């Protein structure tokens with residue numbers, strides 16, 4: 001059944017698909033084909049899935065149209081209008097034209113998506129490697145990769161979706177950017193206003209927008225309105241303040257009022273003294289009259305700036321959108337004063353709640369593991385060896401003799417006899433008993449390329465395994481399906497990746513070594529497969545659900 | 550760059566002597582003397598050999614037993630004892646000889662009167678810590694034209710000092726931070742802890758098969774400074790066992806459970822750390838006893 005919300009843009013009867021005759025529907029988002037007497041589509045392609053369309057060349061007996069999809073497959077429709085080939089061609093052209101119209105719209109969407117993915121892969125080499133290993137080798141499908149495995153991408157996408165889009169602001173020089181064009185015949189100057197410029201003007205001068213809404217359709221034409229606007233003193237009031245009334249005089253007044261209102265409502269900070277910001281007249285500058293004019297011009301300028309700032313602030317409050325944009329009420333004066341007087345970093349930070357370490361075995365904590373062994377219980381075996389036999393007095397005399405052994409009584413032979421020295425030298429020379437290190441590990445001899453490949457295998461396998469085990473316990477049919485999918489992927493991985501790599505390893509070294517190197521990988525693989533088969537024995541799994549996907 | 554080349558390298562070797570097995574070695578006769586004499590004489594000879602290598606070289610010798618640690622050289626006694634040099638002997642060598650003989654002998658004799666030196670472990674960790682402190686001081690006092698290349702040489706014959714596990718580890722990591730190399734020459738016994746220390750600080754660990762040839766081993770393996778060791782063929786590094794012992798059964802474990810609060814190591818999972826009473830909340834509410842609710846507030 002086609003959903004009722006879809007509008008049918010074109011219906012072409014007498015279209016053959018694989019020897020069956022039916023009707024071709026072109027809807028707003030997809031095309032579909034159904035056998036005449038049915039009520040559901042046998043074939044349906046979304047426009048966004050379609051890469052291109054192809055038509056059979058002129059003069060061929062069959063009039064055909066082929067749509068090629070992004071996944072490489074294609075569907076060919078043959079137009080078999082009984083009225084003859086001319087009609088068939090007409091039918092086909094209708095479809096072709098409409099498709100030509102529709103496809104670019106959806107193509108942009110697809111391209112954007114593709115580009116995003118491409119960008120993501122180029123920015124994240126580990127995911128690119130994973131993509132190459134898992135998708136290119138058909139271990140898992142591309143959709144699965146993007147939806148399940150590229151978690152970071154999904155997160156990124158959601159973030160961009162969630163992020164509220166910010167309005168593009170108005171260029172500061174938008175009025176200056178309107179370039180006057182000299183009009184040849186009238187000697188006047190022409191301005192070209194685009195709708196963008198108008199929108200900018202409206203946003204800068206909200207009162208002008210109101211005026212425009214009021215006047216334009218009924219009182220004057222668009223052109224007149226803008227002419228008046230540009231010549232009005234409202235726009236130029238900074239330059240010339242005394243002028244006769246014109247259309248925009250009340251705009252100025254209105255602005256003034258809005259400004260005043262904003263001033264009273266927005267600033268309710270008891271500690272803020274705006275009068276302190278007053279410009280102090282510079283007495284040394286020029287004649288008094290000159291200074292006054294300057295002052296008025298300055299004030300106007302400042303007023304304009306202030307108005308502009310208020311508009312900017314309002315715009316930013318609006319942009320906050322969903323979040324409550326209410327300005328929080330200014331805190332009471334006392335609190336504000338308190339705030340100004342106290343400094344957080346000068347306060348003692350006693351308030352930090354500390355958790356007391358509740359040690360019930362302090363010696364264990366201080367000394368580490370073996371302290372609970374009674375130290376006399378043979379930790380130190382010094383005394384237990386032959387030394388025990390020596391008599392303290394003998395020891396004392398030996399020691400005493402040694403203490404007095406320096407100086408004249410020094411006997412060089414007490415230090416080293418030449419025979420011992422030669423023996424030691426033998427031990428320390430190459431081949432000597434002390435020079436034999438631990439046996440080198442055979443795995444070290446892998447070439448860097450094979451090593452890199454091995455690492456990639458590990459990454460890919462653990463990615464699939466991660467998803468396999470994440471589905472445990474498979475309590476829902478979806479989870480069961482997921483384990484099935486992952487097991488399929490594991491089998492594919494074994495065939496497409498592990499086995500070829502093993503061959504390479506065997507060529508590079510020996511088969512036993514290859515087995516050694518791959519043992520952990522195979523172990524992981526087998527563990528998952530064993531678990532899965534146990535599961536399927538206990539409860540027959542709906543394998544069909546997988547194959548139909 | 551230039552002044553770096555001009556800085557004079559000063560190599561400081563701090564020898565840490567473990568004196569606890571002295572009795573054991575004293576009972577082994579050797580060429581009319583005893584093994585103990587041989588070892589101590591070898592150490593003096595090695596110290597002097599180091600001093601002889603370059604006039605800027607510095608030496609420190611610290612000895613320890615189970616009761617105390619003691620600076621043998623430079624002597625901390627203050628009043629320098631009179632010493633006797635053999636005809637033609639370099640003054641400093643004679644001083645080293647005399648100081649070590651006197652200091653070490655005194656240390657052992659003092660311990661002997663207490664009479665139970667073998668009952669507990671030697672304070673090797675403390676002695677190494679003192680060596681590091683000394684190195685630190687020398688480093689600070691050294692003029693800028695000199696560059697200190699410090700290392701510690703531990704000569705020991707006792708088993709792993711279990712009581713001082715933490716001290717050892719602290720010493721090792723401090724040394725690593727201070728760029729002090731720890732070398733170790735073990736007689737008779739092997740020490741897993743010191744192996745780790747040498748590995749951590751990039752030093753040489755050697756378990757010598759015959760104590761009688763100690764001096765030869767010392768001169769051959771430990772006299773060359775760490776910087777030139779890469780150029781000579783030395784015994785290959787031993788495979789260091791970094792496994793930790795669990796706190797509950799003192800078994801070495803490959804993979805264990807570590808308390809996230811006090812870092813105690815356990816070989817089996819339990820719901821409460823027996824060292825600090827922290828309860829571990831895993832996703833198994835059924836097992837947690839009802840008592841835990843009271844404690845939950847503390848955490």
Ligand SMILES: [Zn+2]
Pocket residue numbers: 795796797798799800815816817
């Ligand atoms: Zn245990």
Ligand SMILES: [Zn+2]
Pocket residue numbers: 808809810811812813822823824825826827
């Ligand atoms: Zn704990």
